[in-house]
Amino acid sequence: MKKALSLLVFLLSISLTAQDRVPVWPTGKMPDAQAHQIAAMTNEAGREDFNPDKYRIPYLEWFEKPDNPNGTCMILISGGSYMNCCDVNLIEEWHKKLTALGVQCVNFVYRTPRPEGLPIYQTAWEDGQRAVRMVRRDAEKRGFDPEKIGVISMSAGSHLALLLATSSQTPAYERIDKVDDIPCHINWAIVNAPAYATTDGETGTRAMREGYGTDVKISDVFKFDEKTCPMSLHQGQLEPYTPMGSTLVYRELRKRGVPAELHLYPGKGHGAFGFERGVEFMTQMGFLGPVQPEVDLQDRFASDEGRARYVREDLWPEGKMPDAQEAQGTPYIEWHFPKEQKTKASQIIYSGGAYYGNGPDSFEVTPARRYLNDLGITVVTMRYRTPRPEGLSKHTTAWQDLQRAIRKVRSEAEAYGLDPNRIGIMGSSAGGHLTLMGVTSARHRSYLAVDEIDKVSCKVQWGIGIYPAYALTDGLDGYNEHHGNEDGDILASEFSFDLDTAPMLFIHGDADPYSAMASVKTWEKLRAMGVPAELHTLALREHGFQRTASPGTGSYSWLDRIGEYLAGWM
Numbered sequence: 001m002k003k004a005l006s007l008l009v010f011l012l013s014i015s016l017t018a019q020d021r022v023p024v025w026p027t028g029k030m031p032d033a034q035a036h037q038i039a040a041m042t043n044e045a046g047r048e049d050f051n052p053d054k055y056r057i058p059y060l061e062w063f064e065k066p067d068n069p070n071g072t073c074m075i076l077i078s079g080g081s082y083m084n085c086c087d088v089n090l091i092e093e094w095h096k097k098l099t100a101l102g103v104q105c106v107n108f109v110y111r112t113p114r115p116e117g118l119p120i121y122q123t124a125w126e127d128g129q130r131a132v133r134m135v136r137r138d139a140e141k142r143g144f145d146p147e148k149i150g151v152i153s154m155s156a157g158s159h160l161a162l163l164l165a166t167s168s169q170t171p172a173y174e175r176i177d178k179v180d181d182i183p184c185h186i187n188w189a190i191v192n193a194p195a196y197a198t199t200d201g202e203t204g205t206r207a208m209r210e211g212y213g214t215d216v217k218i219s220d221v222f223k224f225d226e227k228t229c230p231m232s233l234h235q236g237q238l239e240p241y242t243p244m245g246s247t248l249v250y251r252e253l254r255k256r257g258v259p260a261e262l263h264l265y266p267g268k269g270h271g272a273f274g275f276e277r278g279v280e281f282m283t284q285m286g287f288l289g290p291v292q293p294e295v296d297l298q299d300r301f302a303s304d305e306g307r308a309r310y311v312r313e314d315l316w317p318e319g320k321m322p323d324a325q326e327a328q329g330t331p332y333i334e335w336h337f338p339k340e341q342k343t344k345a346s347q348i349i350y351s352g353g354a355y356y357g358n359g360p361d362s363f364e365v366t367p368a369r370r371y372l373n374d375l376g377i378t379v380v381t382m383r384y385r386t387p388r389p390e391g392l393s394k395h396t397t398a399w400q401d402l403q404r405a406i407r408k409v410r411s412e413a414e415a416y417g418l419d420p421n422r423i424g425i426m427g428s429s430a431g432g433h434l435t436l437m438g439v440t441s442a443r444h445r446s447y448l449a450v451d452e453i454d455k456v457s458c459k460v461q462w463g464i465g466i467y468p469a470y471a472l473t474d475g476l477d478g479y480n481e482h483h484g485n486e487d488g489d490i491l492a493s494e495f496s497f498d499l500d501t502a503p504m505l506f507i508h509g510d511a512d513p514y515s516a517m518a519s520v521k522t523w524e525k526l527r528a529m530g531v532p533a534e535l536h537t538l539a540l541r542e543h544g545f546q547r548t549a550s551p552g553t554g555s556y557s558w559l560d561r562i563g564e565y566l567a568g569w570m
Helices: 002-019 088-100 122-137 156-166 244-255 275-285 366-374 396-412 430-440 517-529 558-567
Strands: 021-023 059-062 072-077 103-109 149-154 188-192 231-236 260-265 308-314 332-338 346-350 378-383 423-428 462-466 504-509 533-538
Touching (some): 059 122, 072 088, 072 122, 072 156, 088 149, 088 275, 122 149, 122 156, 149 156, 156 188, 188 275, 231 275, 244 260, 244 517, 260 275, 308 366, 332 366, 346 366, 346 396, 366 558, 396 423, 430 462, 504 558, 517 533, 533 558
Parallel strands (some): 072 103, 072 149, 149 188, 188 231, 346 378, 346 423, 504 533
Antiparallel strands (some): 021 059, 059 103, 308 332, 332 378
16 A cells, blocks of 8 residues: 555656646757757666657756745756756755745756867757746746846856856857747856866866966857846855856956956865855845845944953053054054853954054954954954055054054963964055955064064964955056956065965955955966965945844844854864
């Protein structure tokens, strides 16, 4: 009886699945048909009774309608090197999570293996453009907005997603019927681990030179036409198909003013990472419904009561401060010891202010300090010398103060039960520039020793750069003229990138006039050096993105990125 019931359930599931599968092409009309190609996920193609002749035509597999539909649709695209469609588990994971968010999901299964005598992507691209048209055609029937169609993809599927996202105005095939009169653009894309995106791997191999070289560029198959859509790009720093593909796509999007996010993960290879960041991107862009009113960050972390014990110290011995200038005031540090210390690591935090002013009580410092204290982390805040010194580079005295602060924290760490070799620094805006100085130039002396403390190393173990300013040559003293997008916009010469250069986390608004490319290009440099680095950019967000932010977006949850990053150092 049980066996018969199980068989009935199995047959019903096949029947229901078959009813939800829609062939992409009419019989006999499929372009570039090749006898060796099939359209099947690997769990089906691997069955003993698999009959390839029944799986020649690519199809859309519609999943159930969500309980609380929000009028959006996501096309799910598997990877598999254009040799198969192998991401069965990912498709199921995406389907479940997105359906729960109110998104109508449809799995798109394209032709594989690679066609003969054509580019490796050609038949999949043909199938993809036709599939988008059919999804748009059925929007009203299935209850979603025809201009709220996104894709989520993996690997070769992400190469295909980039084609759909950037090149919808280039026909992949000749018209066969009235369906082909429907536009085939998509409205957004969440692109995981795109393969074959750079010219050193565009023929279908891993990136031959890891995406490096003056002659290595973004593949010209991506046209970046007027219908190019917003994207959230996700990739591991150790990706064999090179994360430079994602950084180069991101740069092209910024050149055209297309909102985009870039999420890059240290220690990660080929895989899909940061699904939650993709959801935050869709939330910020309004694809999942109206964006909620923004909330003030200071209001969320409004009080020090019961949080920490406080100690203040001047940075320099009286009369010993280098390059002292009366207008700059007295620099100091403040120790904030958590109520319950859960780690021996410590985090130094300071604000921005264009090197004209700074303070430890600003929205760039206080909420982060309170957040980290709540995690049991000791925080040291710093007030460095401002305004800009006369007769010296804008950052000179601030850099001296930072090196001194690191040395003081290291020299006093053991007395406070802390580890002198687990110290990080964090700053925003001009403070982000200062962080880059501290991270990349610890071996570069900024002043002569004034006492025994200055014999201690000022090397840090990590840095956190929040929208660093003045980091590129087109914005050394202000907004970035070219938005940091041109090849000639390179990193500022004051960053030594010496052998003590530390790992970093970057968080930057995509619309920041000081240029999110400052963070991206620094990340690229660190990757070239083999230094682990993590990066998150936030679509539509400007300088000071965190001051007020909408719940459910990356600008609201940004402190959690810091907490997750620091967990690796605890």
